Amino acid sequence: MSPTVVPATRDRLRIAIQKSGRLAEPARALLSACGLSWRESRDKLFCYGESLPVDLLLVRDDDIPGLIADGVCDFGVVGRNELDEQAGARARNGLPAAYREFRGLGFGACRLMLAVPEDWQWTGPTQLQGLRIATSYPSILANWLQAQGVDARVVELSGSVEIAPKLDTADLICDLVSSGATLAANQLKPVHTLLDSEAVLAGPVREHDDQRADLAAMLLRRMDGVLKMKDSKLLMFRAERERVSELMRLLPDADPPTYLAADVQGPLSLQTMCHGLITWQRLEELERAGAQGLMVLSVERSLA
Ligand code: PRT
Ligand code: ZN
Numbered sequence: 001m002s003p004t005v006v007p008a009t010r011d012r013l014r015i016a017i018q019k020s021g022r023l024a025e026p027a028r029a030l031l032s033a034c035g036l037s038w039r040e041s042r043d044k045l046f047c048y049g050e051s052l053p054v055d056l057l058l059v060r061d062d063d064i065p066g067l068i069a070d071g072v073c074d075f076g077v078v079g080r081n082e083l084d085e086q087a088g089a090r091a092r093n094g095l096p097a098a099y100r101e102f103r104g105l106g107f108g109a110c111r112l113m114l115a116v117p118e119d120w121q122w123t124g125p126t127q128l129q130g131l132r133i134a135t136s137y138p139s140i141l142a143n144w145l146q147a148q149g150v151d152a153r154v155v156e157l158s159g160s161v162e163i164a165p166k167l168d169t170a171d172l173i174c175d176l177v178s179s180g181a182t183l184a185a186n187q188l189k190p191v192h193t194l195l196d197s198e199a200v201l202a203g204p205v206r207e208h209d210d211q212r213a214d215l216a217a218m219l220l221r222r223m224d225g226v227l228k229m230k231d232s233k234l235l236m237f238r239a240e241r242e243r244v245s246e247l248m249r250l251l252p253d254a255d256p257p258t259y260l261a262a263d264v265q266g267p268l269s270l271q272t273m274c275h276g277l278i279t280w281q282r283l284e285e286l287e288r289a290g291a292q293g294l295m296v297l298s299v300e301r302s303l304a
Pocket of ligand 2: 062
């Protein structure tokens with residue numbers, strides 16, 4: 001039988017991710033793409049790292065910043081909204097910073113927004129003076145109100161925030177929005193963004209001073225490789241020498257090309273890593289500008 005949660009050791013990394021919810025699957029997929037694999041325990045709260053000494057702790061997202069602060073976990077994958085909220089709460093309570101954001105991970109995108117009843121005319125933050133705002137993000141909201149010099153009442157709710165104006169427990173709300181469908185269904189409209197959020201890799205403020213430092217460096221490097229290549233494609237084509245500079249102008253999101261074969265007589269064969277979306281339209285444009293035999297290849301990983 002596999003182990004359950006084991007005491008902290010100095011030679012294994014421990015990463016907290018959401019057990020279930022929006023960030024659970026993409027977090028696992030990202031870590032798998034970094035070459036990690038695990039043997040799952042029966043209760044599935046702790047996954048023992050097999051390919052590398054990197055274990056997973058499966059928890060609620062709200063617990064992740066605290067687990068890092070307490071040194072129980074070395075890293076965590078959590079929404080920036082949750083990390084900033086808890087960091088703000090610590091600061092407001094006079095506690096020192098205990099974690100920081102290492103990387104934006106490109107999934108779980110959403111915004112923390114002010115939303116008001118649809119029939120309101122939004123004129124700006126000063127309009128909020130003396131009003132009640134329902135939110136699950138009281139620290140971020142309080143900091144923002146303070147920065148605006150607005151005195152409003154923060155009504156802290158742990159869920160169902162968008163119903164508060166209808167129940168008259170608040171005048172407006174401050175909540176996460178992705179598609180906006182939930183707001184619309186509750187006759188609310190978004191009017192101002194307080195925070196652009198996505199899943200982030202969070203870790204301690206102080207670097208590790210044992211074997212975990214090397215493991216952490218390797219993990220970050222692999223993660224950078226995966227993230228950089230996520231939307232990248234290798235583009236291969238042939239072109240006459242005098243057409244190349246015009247073709248590269250059509251590829252502002254590409255690395256400088258590598259020449260594969262430079263036949264003195266015929267067209268050049270080249271390849272370039274393109275970091276933007278390569279649509280059919282772009283390919284056709286390149287073809288019109290003189291690219292021949294265009295090929296788009298997926299890139300699995302890179303240490304470039
Ligand atoms: O059980 P656990 O505590 O771990 O999970 P949870 O229910 O607290 O979190 P979960 O899985 O809902 O969200 C985890 C993280 O996903 C959040 O902290 C955000 O960083 C990110 N995320 C991305 C979102 C959304 N998009 C999102 N749309 N989190 C919540 N929502 C909610 C929002 O609160 C609102 O109720 O979805 C509704 C709005 O969605 P739209 O599409 O209608 O605008
Ligand atoms: Zn949660």
